[in-house]
Amino acid sequence: MEDVEGRTVREPVAAGLFYPADPVLLRSQVLELLEGPSRLEKQSIRSIIVPHAGYSYSGSVAALAYKEIRKGSFKRVVVISPSHRDFFHGVSVYSGDIYRSPLGGIAVDGDFCELLAEKCDVARISDKGHSVSSGSNVGEHALEVQLPFLQCALDEFRLVPLVMGQQDLGTSASLGLALSDLCDDRKTLIVASSDLSHFHSYEKARSMDLKFLDFLRRFDYFSLSHLMEVGEIEACGGGPVMAALIASENMGAGVCEILEYKNSGDVDSGTSDRVVGYASAVLLESFEKQTESNVSDLSEEEKEFLLELSRVSVECAVKGGENSLLKERMPERFLQKAAVFVTLTEHDDLRGCIGSIVPQDMLYRTVVSSAVNAALYDPRFNPVTEKDLHHLSYEISVLSRFKLVADMEEIQIGRHRLLIQSGYSQGLLLPQVATEHSWDRHTFLEQTCIKASLPRDAWKKPSTDLFLFSAAVFNSR
Secondary structure: OEOOOOOEEEOOOOEOOOEOOOHHHHHHHHHHHOOOOOOOOHHHEEEEEEOOOOHHHHHHHHHHHHHHHOOOOOOEEEEEEEOOOOOOOOEEEEOOOEEEEOOEEEEEOHHHHHHHHHHOOOEEEEOOOOOOOOOOOOOOOOOHHHHHHHHHHOOOOEEEEEEEOOOOHHHHHHHHHHHHHHOOOOOEEEEEEOOOOEEEOHHHHHHHHHHHHHHHHOOOHHHHHHHHHOOOOOOOOHHHHHHHHHHHHOOOEEEEEEEEEEEHHHOOOOOOOOEEEEEEEEEEEOOOOOOOOOOOOOOHHHHHHHHHHHHHHHHHHHHOOOOHHHHOOOOHHHHOEOEEEEEEEEOOEEEEEEEOOOOOOEHHHHHHHHHHHHHHOOOOOOOOOHHHHHHEEEEEEEEOOOEEOOOHHHOOOOOOEEEEEEOOEEEEEOHHHHHHOOOOHHHHHHHHHHHOOOOOOHHHOOOOEEEEEOEEEEEOO
16 A cells, blocks of 8 residues: 555554554563573674564564664665465565554665666566455565564664565575675675474474474575475475575675574463474674584594495395494494485496485484495496495595585585586586596586586576585595
């Protein structure tokens, strides 16, 4: 609707449902939630991740993140919300002038919105996801419920309201990269609005949500995307979270502080059979980035043990018998989750290679399962038999997380592996391939496209996502 000055205003729809409609009561409730000291450096905060349920359920969780930005120097706030009601492609950048809560109107940063729509190929100026259904007062709540917190936590700021109709990794990557280019001034805060798992038992929800938070803590948006696609974890605002991670990473953030996790079963009025998960987190700049696991920093003794573990595991799987090495006390780093590939060769010829690009199990257990699967279940080869065992050599690759390539200069020939994705096409090339053929960076990119059955210049297209990763590789030869 328009106000008396002819400005387009988005009126609140969640007031009285998700939070109090009375402005005095609302301000009092929010300020009470924001009481207490913050513990992080405001200057290093790039983004916050907050839930969007009713304040009686998730308000105390969300408040912990808003407490950290209270009285900060942010002059612009980008709020990224999922769309629960409207279905559309890409990202909807609000076309109006004002977003209103019971505490008053917030001016939309129209110039920034236009720049974002120009720069980001998946963003469009639109009222989709923002509009209120005529006569029914029904609309999206996930963005709106953040506004009273922002109005109480910050002084005057301008708002960039975004609603994601698509939450796949490609859309999130395009939005995240565009935001990082436009927001690198330390005066802009990104707010990702998301609840976690929905309507599972208390125990299952907690298990799923803690797995989500483990990958969030490591900035591992690639694994988050994969696991959400297959339903192993859930987040109704997974797209906003991934976009915030990508944008923040490219603005120098590398530390994620998880402030709190709860679910609706922890609330007095909640139940334990169908709960919803809530978490708040802050993404921070840091000189000591904590996004990588140290499982790739293995000693020679640890490498030798893992190679022996892979060999004994294959022999036990082929001949039968108990793997005695599994009874040994494992070092702490062997208990960390890791993405691993195990490669078997016979007289220098490939005999099997199986692994995972997503770290879902502990390092030592992933080595065991990957070795056995490479020996017995690689569809390209006949299963290893007992007479083959003494001819086999073993190689283990412990993978780093996958990082979205924002600048092609990041790619280091001889070190980085490349993964390219476009639609359903995917291709991966190892660094030794580039080294063996004396490729430069441009040729390496082209050949990765060809591996994915894409045109050789597909890496230049906005619809293509390119990831780099490295690996600690060691073998028994």
